[in-house]
Amino acid sequence: MASAETPAAPAPDTAAADPIMNVKGLVKHFPLRSGVVIKRQVGAVQAVDGVDLQVRPGETIGVVGESGCGKSTLAKLLIGLETPTAGSISLTGREMVGASGGKLKAMRRDVQMIFQDPYTSLNPRMTVGDIIAEPLEIHPDAVPKAQRTERVRELMSLVGLSPEHIDRYAHQFSGGQRQRIGIARGLALNPKLLICDEPVSALDVSVQAQVINLLQDLQNRLGISLIFIAHDLSVVRHISHRVAVMYLGRIVELGDKEQVYNNPQHPYTKALLSAVPNPDPAMRGKGNQIVLEGDPPSPANPPSGCRFRTRCWKAQAKCAEVDPGLELTSSGARAACHFPGDTPSQPEVAA
Amino acid sequence: MSEPDNVAALEKVEGAPGTPSSAVPEVGRSRTLGGDAWETLRGSWVFWGSLILIGVLVVMAIWPGLFTSVDPRACDAARSRQEPSGAAWFGYDVQGCDVYARTMYGARASMMVGGLSTLMALLLGAGMGIYAGFYGGWIDILLSRVTDIFIGIPILLGSIIILSSIPTPPDSDFLNVLKVSLAIAVLAWPSTARVARSAVIQVKQADFVAASRALGASRGWMIRKHILPNAAAPVIVITTISLGGYIGAEATLSFLGIGLQPPVVSWGIAINDAAAYIRNTPHMLFFPAIFLSLTVLAFIALGDVVREALDPKAM
Numbered sequence: 001m002a003s004a005e006t007p008a009a010p011a012p013d014t015a016a017a018d019p020i021m022n023v024k025g026l027v028k029h030f031p032l033r034s035g036v037v038i039k040r041q042v043g044a045v046q047a048v049d050g051v052d053l054q055v056r057p058g059e060t061i062g063v064v065g066e067s068g069c070g071k072s073t074l075a076k077l078l079i080g081l082e083t084p085t086a087g088s089i090s091l092t093g094r095e096m097v098g099a100s101g102g103k104l105k106a107m108r109r110d111v112q113m114i115f116q117d118p119y120t121s122l123n124p125r126m127t128v129g130d131i132i133a134e135p136l137e138i139h140p141d142a143v144p145k146a147q148r149t150e151r152v153r154e155l156m157s158l159v160g161l162s163p164e165h166i167d168r169y170a171h172q173f174s175g176g177q178r179q180r181i182g183i184a185r186g187l188a189l190n191p192k193l194l195i196c197d198e199p200v201s202a203l204d205v206s207v208q209a210q211v212i213n214l215l216q217d218l219q220n221r222l223g224i225s226l227i228f229i230a231h232d233l234s235v236v237r238h239i240s241h242r243v244a245v246m247y248l249g250r251i252v253e254l255g256d257k258e259q260v261y262n263n264p265q266h267p268y269t270k271a272l273l274s275a276v277p278n279p280d281p282a283m284r285g286k287g288n289q290i291v292l293e294g295d296p297p298s299p300a301n302p303p304s305g306c307r308f309r310t311r312c313w314k315a316q317a318k319c320a321e322v323d324p325g326l327e328l329t330s331s332g333a334r335a336a337c338h339f340p341g342d343t344p345s346q347p348e349v350a351a
Numbered sequence: 352m353s354e355p356d357n358v359a360a361l362e363k364v365e366g367a368p369g370t371p372s373s374a375v376p377e378v379g380r381s382r383t384l385g386g387d388a389w390e391t392l393r394g395s396w397v398f399w400g401s402l403i404l405i406g407v408l409v410v411m412a413i414w415p416g417l418f419t420s421v422d423p424r425a426c427d428a429a430r431s432r433q434e435p436s437g438a439a440w441f442g443y444d445v446q447g448c449d450v451y452a453r454t455m456y457g458a459r460a461s462m463m464v465g466g467l468s469t470l471m472a473l474l475l476g477a478g479m480g481i482y483a484g485f486y487g488g489w490i491d492i493l494l495s496r497v498t499d500i501f502i503g504i505p506i507l508l509g510s511i512i513i514l515s516s517i518p519t520p521p522d523s524d525f526l527n528v529l530k531v532s533l534a535i536a537v538l539a540w541p542s543t544a545r546v547a548r549s550a551v552i553q554v555k556q557a558d559f560v561a562a563s564r565a566l567g568a569s570r571g572w573m574i575r576k577h578i579l580p581n582a583a584a585p586v587i588v589i590t591t592i593s594l595g596g597y598i599g600a601e602a603t604l605s606f607l608g609i610g611l612q613p614p615v616v617s618w619g620i621a622i623n624d625a626a627a628y629i630r631n632t633p634h635m636l637f638f639p640a641i642f643l644s645l646t647v648l649a650f651i652a653l654g655d656v657v658r659e660a661l662d663p664k665a666m
Binding site: 079080081104105108109111112113115116117120121122123124125126131134135138139182185189 | 557558559561562563564565566567568572576577580581
């Protein structure tokens with residue numbers, strides 16, 4: 001498991017640099033239709049609902065949240081596999097939403113993705129060499145034809161695969177090695193941003209650390225930015241510079257890793273962190289674990305006001321009326337809560 | 352951690368669920384479609400048996416002269432319905448033609464109808480299926496409904512209607528064969544289209560297609576590089592199995608008198624001619640029927656073993 005011994009790469013000087021990717025008010029609603037012949041829209045699953053995010057050069061943003069909170073949809077939006085309902089994604093100053101044809105294709109070079117499942121993300125009928133060379137063939141101007149094989153070998157050694165295995169098929173590799181192949185494919189075009197959608201969730205624990213360290217190592221060497229989506233909090237803590245906590249399609253807390261982990265401001269972040277198992281047996285069961293009641297509300301019919309209020313122990317009448325925005329809190333992180341941190345709220349009202 | 356040696360050592364520790372037995376990878380074993388199938392097929396006697404049989408029939412269809420020196424159209428009414436003998440192994444038919452020679456020459460018509468109708472059904476069916484499956488949306492709805500309409504027409508009834516409404520070209524054997532093939536293909540493509548569509552839809556959802564799309568690949572590239580190689584297996588299987596069925600359909604139509612017409616030499620026609628005399632001289636019916644059954648059986652058996660070899664669950 002990723003331990004805290006090897007710290008994440010030192011956070012780059014973030015204030016000075018222009019963001020690689022600037023996401024504003026990103027919304028993705030999946031329409032719900034009903035009707036036999038003529039389908040009418042009866043509602044929408046609000047998978048992602050108003051996400052603002054800035055990715056700076058060379059930094060890693062960890063995105064955490066429970067299943068169904070919109071993490072993977074966010075990743076697909078950022079890479080252009082889904083079309084957003086509203087909002088804008090600007091990639092080094094170029095607008096990605098609404099772009100098409102050659103313009104979009106050129107932009108795709110700068111953002112690549114590592115998929116969750118290394119078994120379905122590699123074509124079983126292609127050799128490793130063909131898989132890694134695919135980006136180079138789709139973008140023929142990236143590397144001259146004569147140097148492509150050399151580039152593929154270089155990428156293979158970069159991710160820790162033996163270049164001799166260039167003619168093997170993906171099924172001849174283990175899960176961890178397959179994920180390395182996926183990483184090599186993602187790096188082939190020298191992207192500025194790599195989106196990792198739960199890249200280690202499908203891997204054995206003993207291999208998770210290898211892949212995470214590889215990603216970190218590559219970031220140090222190549223200076224790429226990472227968006228690292230995971231539900232494993234310790235993994236995110238290990239690799240990220242900044243952490244975004246998502247709940248029901250929105251970012252509820254966003255801040256530096258230390259700020260979020262050491263002094264969580266949003267009640268949901270608090271509950272999430274308290275659920276991390278304690279390695280000390282003596283402490284087991286004695287921790288102040290916060291158990292949230294009920295299931296997360298349906299994203300097709302989210303609660304009014306604050307989306308977390310139905311499960312929040314601090315909820316007030318105000319929470320049902322006013323939707324809190326991401327505001328700067330005392331810890332330095334930004335949180336979407338009317339009563340962030342230890343701010344007391346009147347205990348008698350519960351939503 | 353990024354040294355290959357360490358990775359190799361760690362490989363043995365791995366035991367993640369779903370990890371294939373790749374800890375000891377065989378170097379260079381192919382994962383192409385053919386390579387996959389070959390591993391299973393080469394040990395199967397059904398495969399070799401049906402392949403040899405089909406090989407013999409194909410040679411028979413191309414060079415029937417290799418098997419007999421007798422002209423199938425040299426008939427003498429004086430020899431009508433003579434039993435098998437040293438001079439004519441399979442005997443003589445009603446017209447006094449050599450049954451052996453006519454059976455050898457009859458392979459060509461059957462194989463051609465089988466091959467042509469399969470080819471046409473494959474092109475039309477796979478094309479429609481891939482188009483519908485890949486593009487989805489209203490194109491899929493439209494093409495699927497068209498497929499449903501065609502699948503609702505019984506193949507025998509449909510081809511009887513088609514064949515009886517198109518006049519037989521008088522003096523071209525090939526046009527005669529083409530007409531029958533077309534009638535079969537027009538009614539047979541929907542099953543290929545359905546199989547192709549579902550295979551494409553299944554592959555389309557794989558992450559490697561999404562990865563290709565995220566790279567900015569064109570639709571043509573995705574279909575060529577990812578969809579076709581991974582969706583081909585079920586289409587190959589249904590094509591092989593149905594080839595036998597089409598040969599049987601040709602014989603059925605010819606037997607009913609609306610398929611191939613004399614002077615074309617075909618098993619179906621021979622069976623039709625012989626049917627009236629089955630009590631007295633069954634040899635006239637027996638030999639072409641045996642060859643017809645063997646051919647249909649060979650293709651169905653081949654399709655069956657190929658299906659087993661390409662079964663994704665066994666991969």
